[in-house]
Amino acid sequence: MTQNDAHVLQESSKFLWNSKIARVVVNVQHRFEDGYEPSDLDSLHLEFRQLLSTPEGRKKYREVGSLWIDTCTCGLRLELAGQIAVACGDSTEKVLARFKQLVGKMLVRVNVTSPGGDTEFVFEDGMIFRCFSATSHARLSWRLSTADQLA
Amino acid sequence: MLWPGRSLGRFVPSRWRLKLQWLRPAMIAHTNLFTPLAGQTAQGCWLGYGSTLFLEFGPPRPLRERETHPRGEFGLWCEHIEWRIEQRDRILAGSEDDRATMESGIKQIDGKTFVSGEVFQPSGDSILMFSDDLALRTFVISSEEDVRWSLRDREGKYFHLGPDRAYREEPAPSQRLP
Numbered sequence: 001m002t003q004n005d006a007h008v009l010q011e012s013s014k015f016l017w018n019s020k021i022a023r024v025v026v027n028v029q030h031r032f033e034d035g036y037e038p039s040d041l042d043s044l045h046l047e048f049r050q051l052l053s054t055p056e057g058r059k060k061y062r063e064v065g066s067l068w069i070d071t072c073t074c075g076l077r078l079e080l081a082g083q084i085a086v087a088c089g090d091s092t093e094k095v096l097a098r099f100k101q102l103v104g105k106m107l108v109r110v111n112v113t114s115p116g117g118d119t120e121f122v123f124e125d126g127m128i129f130r131c132f133s134a135t136s137h138a139r140l141s142w143r144l145s146t147a148d149q150l151a
Numbered sequence: 152m153l154w155p156g157r158s159l160g161r162f163v164p165s166r167w168r169l170k171l172q173w174l175r176p177a178m179i180a181h182t183n184l185f186t187p188l189a190g191q192t193a194q195g196c197w198l199g200y201g202s203t204l205f206l207e208f209g210p211p212r213p214l215r216e217r218e219t220h221p222r223g224e225f226g227l228w229c230e231h232i233e234w235r236i237e238q239r240d241r242i243l244a245g246s247e248d249d250r251a252t253m254e255s256g257i258k259q260i261d262g263k264t265f266v267s268g269e270v271f272q273p274s275g276d277s278i279l280m281f282s283d284d285l286a287l288r289t290f291v292i293s294s295e296e297d298v299r300w301s302l303r304d305r306e307g308k309y310f311h312l313g314p315d316r317a318y319r320e321e322p323a324p325s326q327r328l329p
Binding site for chain 1: 233235237239241242244245256274288290293295296
């Protein structure tokens, strides 16, 4: 990934900036093997919405889009005040408890760096979602979708 | 995870091989586990179970009983961590690639000279620089583990590096017997 690619990606994320997380979908997979039963975070899906300036009937929010993160190809962690609050390798109990607290948080900006495509999703209160690409594949470990694409 | 020596507190190697010294937390930030590796040549680096990365430095020693890979004079490894090998603007391999790609990337480290290593605080992420602009980046994926890197020195002593401390592994009681 070139610096220009990183810049383009960053710009393409702007439609989600200043939106709040409406729903968090945590995909944890339990795998049963002989003598080994791992429980891993496989992906994370965040759905965003914005408060309408003028409510349309009972509708107060508009759906903006979503962020999907594939933790099978990247490392992911949530940082608060510079400390690791939770990471993808933590226990399922901790992952569920911490990610639940994301609901209502506003995305402030997205920073993408080359060549790895490592990405910071910066939320209000200085909370940061940090993605570390752990693959040599060109494709990204995360994907953004607009509300239209989701419909 | 419980490591031998953990209960002993904040031990760090001062003359890293021979002597342990009790240090104040403020001094620990200046301790660099990687310093003895500067100028060493990587040889026989290999991929363990899953994506566990083993780096060997210096001339390989003859295989000992139960060993499957020759050890160098120094060994450095990390587990429960994501990593990526880069060379300039290319990504050679990452810890979530298929095994063949990971092994191919690790082979690129062989023959390179260790230039420097740095662990970033407070995350524990690190970057190891080798000759020919080869870089190994690591990313911590646990808030619950406290060991990021482990080092085996020339004398076979083990040291562990955590986010805010480095300490020597104490031999198991059975090993202390004459």
